[in-house]
Amino acid sequence: MTNPPAAPAAGHPTYREAIRAAIRDALDADDRVFLMGEDVGRYGGCFGVSLGLLEEYGPDRIRDTPLSESAFVGAGIGAALAGMRPIVEIMTVNFSLLSLDQILNNAATFSYMSGGQLSVPLVIRMTTGAGRQLAAQHSHSLEGWYAHIPGIRVLAPATVTDARRMLAPALADPDPVLIFEHGTLYNVAGSDDLDEVDIDSAAVRRDGDDVTLIGYGGTLGVALAAAETLAGQGISAEVLDLRVLRPLDEDAIVGSVRRTHRAVVVDEGWRSGSLAAEIAARITERVFYELDAPVERVCAAEVPMPYAGHLEQAALPGPDDVVAAARRAVG
Amino acid sequence: MNARGRDLFASMLRIRRFEERCVELYSARKIRGFMHLYIGEEAVAAGVFDALGADDNVVSTYREHGHALARGVPMTAVLAEMYGKATGCSRGRGGSMHLFDVSRRFYGGNAIVGGGLPIAVGLALADRMRGADRVTACFFGDGAVAEGEFHECLNLAALWRLPVLFCCENNRYAMGTALHRAQAQTDLALRAASYGMVAWPVDGMDVSAVAAAAHRARAQVAATGEPCFLELRTYRFRAHSMYDSDRYRDAAEIDRWKQRDPIDTYAAELLGSGELTEQDRTELEASVGREIDAAVGAAESAPREPVSDLTRFVLTEPEVPS
Numbered sequence: 001m002t003n004p005p006a007a008p009a010a011g012h013p014t015y016r017e018a019i020r021a022a023i024r025d026a027l028d029a030d031d032r033v034f035l036m037g038e039d040v041g042r043y044g045g046c047f048g049v050s051l052g053l054l055e056e057y058g059p060d061r062i063r064d065t066p067l068s069e070s071a072f073v074g075a076g077i078g079a080a081l082a083g084m085r086p087i088v089e090i091m092t093v094n095f096s097l098l099s100l101d102q103i104l105n106n107a108a109t110f111s112y113m114s115g116g117q118l119s120v121p122l123v124i125r126m127t128t129g130a131g132r133q134l135a136a137q138h139s140h141s142l143e144g145w146y147a148h149i150p151g152i153r154v155l156a157p158a159t160v161t162d163a164r165r166m167l168a169p170a171l172a173d174p175d176p177v178l179i180f181e182h183g184t185l186y187n188v189a190g191s192d193d194l195d196e197v198d199i200d201s202a203a204v205r206r207d208g209d210d211v212t213l214i215g216y217g218g219t220l221g222v223a224l225a226a227a228e229t230l231a232g233q234g235i236s237a238e239v240l241d242l243r244v245l246r247p248l249d250e251d252a253i254v255g256s257v258r259r260t261h262r263a264v265v266v267d268e269g270w271r272s273g274s275l276a277a278e279i280a281a282r283i284t285e286r287v288f289y290e291l292d293a294p295v296e297r298v299c300a301a302e303v304p305m306p307y308a309g310h311l312e313q314a315a316l317p318g319p320d321d322v323v324a325a326a327r328r329a330v331g
Numbered sequence: 332m333n334a335r336g337r338d339l340f341a342s343m344l345r346i347r348r349f350e351e352r353c354v355e356l357y358s359a360r361k362i363r364g365f366m367h368l369y370i371g372e373e374a375v376a377a378g379v380f381d382a383l384g385a386d387d388n389v390v391s392t393y394r395e396h397g398h399a400l401a402r403g404v405p406m407t408a409v410l411a412e413m414y415g416k417a418t419g420c421s422r423g424r425g426g427s428m429h430l431f432d433v434s435r436r437f438y439g440g441n442a443i444v445g446g447g448l449p450i451a452v453g454l455a456l457a458d459r460m461r462g463a464d465r466v467t468a469c470f471f472g473d474g475a476v477a478e479g480e481f482h483e484c485l486n487l488a489a490l491w492r493l494p495v496l497f498c499c500e501n502n503r504y505a506m507g508t509a510l511h512r513a514q515a516q517t518d519l520a521l522r523a524a525s526y527g528m529v530a531w532p533v534d535g536m537d538v539s540a541v542a543a544a545a546h547r548a549r550a551q552v553a554a555t556g557e558p559c560f561l562e563l564r565t566y567r568f569r570a571h572s573m574y575d576s577d578r579y580r581d582a583a584e585i586d587r588w589k590q591r592d593p594i595d596t597y598a599a600e601l602l603g604s605g606e607l608t609e610q611d612r613t614e615l616e617a618s619v620g621r622e623i624d625a626a627v628g629a630a631e632s633a634p635r636e637p638v639s640d641l642t643r644f645v646l647t648e649p650e651v652p653s
Contacts, residue, residue, distance in 0.1 A: 034460070060460060066490070071449045071483030078453020081438060082388075084460065086453075101480075105443045106450060114431035114439065115422025116644035150645050174647035 016186040018164035019049050023087060026171055027057055030085055033171065034061040036072055037089030046091045047127060047186050073099035073124065077107050080122040085171050090126040093142045107176040108151030119174040129182040129218040129268055130316055136304035141268040143180040144275035147245040153177045154245040155199055156217035160190035162243060165197030182218030199244055202252035208238035211262040211326045214253065214279060216242035219266040219317060226322035235330055245275060253279060254286045261292040262329040266317050271299035296325035336606045339538045341615050342377035343594045346397040348619045349406060357573050362413045366427045369397040371568035374593035375500055376401040378541025379468065382549045388467040390451040393428035393442040398470060404432040410626040416633035423636045445478035447471060452484050455493035466552045468496045474505025477513055485526040488558040496552050497560040502567045507579040523560035535565030536591045
């Protein structure tokens with residue numbers, strides 16, 4: 001399973017190149033940093049992110065692992081406990097379930113169970129999401145599950161700048177940070193405006209007055225496309241990019257909904273028990289009386305992701321679904 | 332009196348008497364939750380920790396009272412933790428199964444069977460990458476051998492040549508399931524050897540044998556930087572946990588193993604050779620009793636963590652400049 005690295009758009013790095021540059025910066029800045037995962041070395045990374053890094057940094061710091069998610073994620077935790085700054089790459093969120101024990105029972109709990117004696121300064125990167133006809137075992141969006149867990153931070157870079165700039169603060173965080181990279185974004189080129197990026201706050205990607213479209217990662221583009229369509233129909237949509245799934249920037253969500261009085265949450269996870277459910281609940285808790293319409297949710301269909309292209313597209317939240325939801329909200 | 336023999340004996344006795352008091356405290360509802368006793372297995376902790384240096388790392392399991400005490404975690408901090416008090420070694424957030432003392436490089440206290448093995452591999456990986464020459468001792472039971480992590484981690488440690496001393500405490504039962512009912516190959520050292528590492532079976536009821544094997548194994552790991560595996564064949568005299576009615580094994584089997592009680596047999600050996608006198612033994616018992624009494628008193632009077640601190644330590648707290 002791999003995507004060929006795409007040629008960059010003139011003058012602009014791709015999301016893939018941005019992450020590679022961020023990893024290179026981290027390796028240069030701190031000799032405690034190393035990258036570990038399946039095929040990150042000789043193969044160049046399953047998605048080509050680490051292509052060339054083995055030649056630059058050697059096999060000690062660009063460390064190929066066996067197909068042993070639990071062992072190498074746990075080894076990352078142990079190395080972090082011992083003062084290293086590992087970046088662990090898991091091929092996809094689907095495979096991360098084999099290491100969920102280590103992430104949840106160890107990485108997320110050691111600080112608390114030890115009464116504050118331990119910190120786990122570990123970064124775990126993984127791919128998430130559908131859209132490439134990879135069927136059910138390579139396409140699910142489970143970042144909402146991880147956002148459920150206290151003791152970790154969960155990031156979802158949706159832009160090239162975030163892909164480039166979130167890694168450094170993630171590595172500086174003394175606690176475990178999970179970074180979810182949507183698989184359809186790797187070939188997207190964009191400007192990296194060299195801004196400092198934080199890993200605490202959401203960002204308004206488009207201003208609007210009538211409705212707030214809330215997305216993240218792979219659904220930011222869906223929300224932006226919907227906002228463009230809505231603009232043509234005379235509806236002004238604000239687009240909020242969550243960026244950080246845990247802890248949620250609740251003030252940004254509430255602030256935007258206070259202005260627009262309507263919200264549509266776009267989430268590639270399944271609707272039942274989803275991150276979208278959490279966001280809708282928080283909006284209801286905080287600004288119920290300021291809502292002019294029920295909070296709408298546009299999520300993936302509740303099916304294992306199908307292979308056939310038309311079925312997969314039907315299962316995914318698309319711009320048309322978001323437009324319809326926003327129009328219902330605006331009434 | 333031979334100091335080393337006395338130390339090994341005292342270490343075992345201290346663990347045994349401490350846990351016997353824990354049984355009383357559990358019955359009195361002072362200690363709650365799951366509590367897994369080490370009674371019968373003391374020779375393993377006493378022998379292995381005799382071989383470890385202060386700078387070595389230790390990764391333990393949920394049956395770790397003996398490991399913590401042998402490592403030098405103060406008994407007061409261990410017992411206060413089981414009481415759920417603020418003075419506990421994990422500030423009341425871990426309990427019996429999650430004893431931590433990072434100052435002594437004691438990295439828990441892991442209640443997921445096999446969950447500590449990758450952590451040990453990672454600690455050793457960091458040491459390898461940074462040129463530290465310490466050894467990481469990783470304890471786990473025979474039950475963990477059935478987990479995928481056992482195989483992933485032995486493979487990784489051997490593949491990457493990491494300085495891990497794997498200490499498999501084979502007490503014959505994974506909770507209530509006898510080894511032969513769960514494992515196609517019950518020779519665990521043989522299985523470890525198949526990963527290309529040196530692996531020895533050791534009589535885990537004989538503290539001298541454990542100590543000798545552990546010293547040899549630790550020296551080998553330190554010298555080669557490669558993993559080594561000890562299968563410590565032992566037996567727990569008590570049930571798996573305080574909730575276990577122990578219906579899966581018969582009394583005759585337990586009695587047979589109790590004939591080999593590591594403390595009684597070692598005492599007889601030391602008394603026979605004149606390395607220990609009855610007076611020494613009486614004095615050790617009294618001294619251990621006093622230490623336990625003091626720990627109980629301290630735990631009783633220790634403050635509880637304030638509920639207002641419930642959410643502390645979920646994330647690392649920023650250091651306050653002094």
